[in-house]
Amino acid sequence: MTKARNLADNALTTVSPTELGYVDGVTSSIQTQLDDKTAKSTLTTKGDVYAATAASTPARLAVGANGTVLTAASGQATGLEWATPAAGGMTLISTTTLTGASITLSSIPSTYNHLQLVILNYKPANDNSYFCFSINGDMAANRHLSSRTDADMSGTSATAFDNTNFITGKNDNSVAQGIQIINLFDYTNVVTWKFGFSYGVFNNATTTTSANVFARPLIYNQTNAISSLLLFPESGNFTSGTALLYGVK
Amino acid sequence: MTKSNKPQVKIVNCETGEEIVRDATAEEIAQIELNSANAAAKQTEADAKATAKAALLAQLGITEEQAKLLLS
Numbered sequence: 226m227t228k229a230r231n232l233a234d235n236a237l238t239t240v241s242p243t244e245l246g247y248v249d250g251v252t253s254s255i256q257t258q259l260d261d262k263t264a265k266s267t268l269t270t271k272g273d274v275y276a277a278t279a280a281s282t283p284a285r286l287a288v289g290a291n292g293t294v295l296t297a298a299s300g301q302a303t304g305l306e307w308a309t310p311a312a313g314g315m316t317l318i319s320t321t322t323l324t325g326a327s328i329t330l331s332s333i334p335s336t337y338n339h340l341q342l343v344i345l346n347y348k349p350a351n352d353n354s355y356f357c358f359s360i361n362g363d364m365a366a367n368r369h370l371s372s373r374t375d376a377d378m379s380g381t382s383a384t385a386f387d388n389t390n391f392i393t394g395k396n397d398n399s400v401a402q403g404i405q406i407i408n409l410f411d412y413t414n415v416v417t418w419k420f421g422f423s424y425g426v427f428n429n430a431t432t433t434t435s436a437n438v439f440a441r442p443l444i445y446n447q448t449n450a451i452s453s454l455l456l457f458p459e460s461g462n463f464t465s466g467t468a469l470l471y472g473v474k
Numbered sequence: 475m476t477k478s479n480k481p482q483v484k485i486v487n488c489e490t491g492e493e494i495v496r497d498a499t500a501e502e503i504a505q506i507e508l509n510s511a512n513a514a515a516k517q518t519e520a521d522a523k524a525t526a527k528a529a530l531l532a533q534l535g536i537t538e539e540q541a542k543l544l545l546s
Contacts, residue, residue, distance in 0.1 A: 318488050325482035326498055326506050332489040354513065364505055390509075460510035462481065470488065 276303035315341065315471040323347060323466035327457035329362060330470055335450060337472030340409040344468055348401035351461035353430035356405065359390035360419060360445045362455040372442045386446050392459065394439040396427035401466060403427035412451040419445040481506055
């Protein structure tokens with residue numbers, strides 16, 4: 226007996242006309258069509274995603290840990306994996322109030338690519354004193370250069386290292402509304418001179434509503450890694466202000 | 475406890491966050507005094523330059539703005 230004959234014999238007793246109507250319009254094997262579909266049950270857990278292990282071969286990839294990101298990984302079966310995103314941006318290493326004759330930021334971690342020192346509201350006790358700092362507390366002669374002239378920055382002039390420390394901008398001793406950014410690049414390398422850039426604005430000592438605007442390349446002609454910074458006013462004490470040291474990746 | 479008259483220095487350990495404020499050592503005091511002396515010397519030099527410039531302008535009978543205009 227053929228399958229068609231069986232259907233004819235049984236259909237009238239076990240299958241309703243409505244049920245038979247469900248196959249209306251079917252033009253190829255229903256089983257084959259079902260086999261081509263992906264089973265919902267592949268995904269078992271919140272956050273699961275479909276990922277192909279080969280052409281037409283879907284598989285379950287379980288959600289990764291919180292904070293991880295999906296990234297291409299050809300060595301994995303699905304070609305994907307959850308990974309911790311590469312750290313970037315800035316991390317606040319230290320924040321401290323400017324007080325006394327000097328501040329030493331010591332034991333600076335060597336795990337960053339660059340450093341950024343932000344000076345807020347620098348106010349010296351002595352009027353019109355420059356904000357100064359030295360690398361690793363080094364106050365030896367002729368190791369620091371704070372360029373400020375066109376000649377210094379022409380790229381052709383022989384510019385001498387002329388100071389025991391960097392000098393940046395100077396501020397009034399009663400009004401302090403300024404900000405200074407000091408970027409120190411590749412501070413852990415032990416091959417090159419150390420280079421930084423300082424820019425900012427302080428209150429002019431004569432007319433405090435006017436700005437002392439400054440921008441200076443800073444060069445230290447030693448190859449040691451930077452592990453500490455010595456901050457101090459040109460003379461006298463700090464009255465107030467804040468130093469924030471960031472690590473940059 | 476009497477407060478010290480010596481300059482105070484602050485040491486911040488960036489790994490631990492520990493801050494220590496202490497009297498400056500003799501070496502540090504010497505450096506601070508040297509910094510102040512250098513600053514004073516620079517100020518004296520700047521003042522002398524300003525005085526000489528003013529005298530020259532007076533001799534020429536022109537203002538600073540006019541001098542800048544000549545050099546621009």
